[in-house]
Amino acid sequence: MSLPSATDAIRVSDLSVSYTTFVEEPRDLHRRVGRRTKKRDIQALEDVSFNVTKGEAMGLIGGNGAGKSTLLKTIAGVLKPSDGQVDLWGRPHLLAPGMGFNRRLSGRENVILGGLAAGMSIEEVREKQDSIIEFADIGGFIDLPTITYSSGMFSRLAFAVATHVNPEILLIDEALSAGDAGFRDKAVAKVKEMCHEAQTIIVVSHSSSMVSEMATRAVWLHQGRVKMVGEVKDVSDAYSKFQASERETAQHDRSIADRR
Amino acid sequence: MTTSDSPTITRRATRTGVPPLGQYLSEAFRYRTFALYWSKADIKSRNFETALGRLWHFLNPLLFGVIYFIFIGIIGGGGFTNTTRLGFIVGNLYVWTYFSAIITTGMGSVQGGGGGVAAQSAIPRVVLPLASTLTAGNLFLRSLVAYVPIHMIAARGLHWEMLLLPLLLVITGMFGLGLALLFAVLNVYFRDISRLVPHFLRLWLYLSPAIWSYDRLVGEGIVETLAQLNPMYWGMVSWTMMFGGQSGNTGPALAESVSIFAACSVAVLLIGFFTFVSREDEFAVRN
Numbered sequence: 001m002s003l004p005s006a007t008d009a010i011r012v013s014d015l016s017v018s019y020t021t022f023v024e025e026p027r028d029l030h031r032r033v034g035r036r037t038k039k040r041d042i043q044a045l046e047d048v049s050f051n052v053t054k055g056e057a058m059g060l061i062g063g064n065g066a067g068k069s070t071l072l073k074t075i076a077g078v079l080k081p082s083d084g085q086v087d088l089w090g091r092p093h094l095l096a097p098g099m100g101f102n103r104r105l106s107g108r109e110n111v112i113l114g115g116l117a118a119g120m121s122i123e124e125v126r127e128k129q130d131s132i133i134e135f136a137d138i139g140g141f142i143d144l145p146t147i148t149y150s151s152g153m154f155s156r157l158a159f160a161v162a163t164h165v166n167p168e169i170l171l172i173d174e175a176l177s178a179g180d181a182g183f184r185d186k187a188v189a190k191v192k193e194m195c196h197e198a199q200t201i202i203v204v205s206h207s208s209s210m211v212s213e214m215a216t217r218a219v220w221l222h223q224g225r226v227k228m229v230g231e232v233k234d235v236s237d238a239y240s241k242f243q244a245s246e247r248e249t250a251q252h253d254r255s256i257a258d259r260r
Numbered sequence: 261m262t263t264s265d266s267p268t269i270t271r272r273a274t275r276t277g278v279p280p281l282g283q284y285l286s287e288a289f290r291y292r293t294f295a296l297y298w299s300k301a302d303i304k305s306r307n308f309e310t311a312l313g314r315l316w317h318f319l320n321p322l323l324f325g326v327i328y329f330i331f332i333g334i335i336g337g338g339g340f341t342n343t344t345r346l347g348f349i350v351g352n353l354y355v356w357t358y359f360s361a362i363i364t365t366g367m368g369s370v371q372g373g374g375g376g377v378a379a380q381s382a383i384p385r386v387v388l389p390l391a392s393t394l395t396a397g398n399l400f401l402r403s404l405v406a407y408v409p410i411h412m413i414a415a416r417g418l419h420w421e422m423l424l425l426p427l428l429l430v431i432t433g434m435f436g437l438g439l440a441l442l443f444a445v446l447n448v449y450f451r452d453i454s455r456l457v458p459h460f461l462r463l464w465l466y467l468s469p470a471i472w473s474y475d476r477l478v479g480e481g482i483v484e485t486l487a488q489l490n491p492m493y494w495g496m497v498s499w500t501m502m503f504g505g506q507s508g509n510t511g512p513a514l515a516e517s518v519s520i521f522a523a524c525s526v527a528v529l530l531i532g533f534f535t536f537v538s539r540e541d542e543f544a545v546r547n
Contacts, residue, residue, distance in 0.1 A: 019545045073544065077271060077382030080279070080541045085272035089265065096380035104305035113301055116294035117377055
């Protein structure tokens, strides 16, 4: 368990998260009716502990299946801990563009719906509505049903709504769709502005360079466990070395297999 | 802010899976405006591509009632001049449509992630079926506009029992919501539930005194007792009296019917709620 700091914003203590899912078994050629599914227990996180202090930007790095998104979702409250606990001093906001949108409503109506789903009050949404529409920059399409939008336009609007929330704790997953290339720079600048305004941030990425750019400290997760916590540079370097050695091992295994 | 202050939010594992209720309910209350807008958006987006648009909110229940009236007039041999029967069937079918819509849309609201809300946000998932209940209630009240002329043609009159409309609306909403929550959880584990529910509801309609009068079972002994094991027996008896009054009533008393229906609704809602909240993160994992 991590030691409490005087100004914790997030304290994750001995956190474990597991869930059950069903996987479909290969189809039996003779079996034409029904589906064969097998129950599978997934231990996504195990005994994870770390603190994030107020005003700190923490990066989460690790490969596929490391548990980064599960950890972020547990802090956000989407998933429940199976063991241990998460204490938060402030309300978290998981940046999820398009959440709560109804594709049959107009862009303007979706600004309200998406803003409310993101946790804004109706007064706050109305106050920010013009700024959101201006940021999305989709012109007269704002009054048309979003089902008529191109994917780029939809992403712009969704991103504009999601980034106009002022959270105390901001949680960012790497899979951020910010629309077309022309909009991407504006989107990145907006996320940085949000990070600047938010008191505390956790940013998740596969890429240690993205984390290095945005965070001051980092947690490296590997197969659901904490492998390292420390200054972002130290953790990123260690992770990069680990990735390089993993690649080398994989290449070595492949060459042995080829020779056979 | 120091760690000596208690945290704003604590997330911890609980033995039963039920989150701390105070925190959960206050979070759900915080999203009440979202529930209202979600419900409004749902109503607005229905019939989006049709020429008659919102007029379908009135036409649908009207056509539904007329079709049943013709069907029962032919099959049941009741004839088409029996306007009292028309009023009885249409009124009760609007109630049944309200009740079944809460279950099917409430269950479907969390299925498939609920527009990303179930899979990506900390909004208490119970808000989504609750919003669907509001939608169904709103559409039911609109359908009553279509019912008014039928009520007049059927000469069902004005009577004090009509004052029970808001109470019955709430009780039916609670009963439907409780079942929607239970079915939503079951559907996570057994995906075929969503396919079975409409058939189950149709069978339930025929077993409840919605398109046949409860008077027919009075004095039928075991058959009447079995029929009364169905909570919707008491629900439909209450609604029938609300629409048509108690004059000439030979069945159960209104107070008795409403009380039994209310007790069943509270029980089902509590069971549904606790089952749902103890399993609700399954919607994020399995949808």
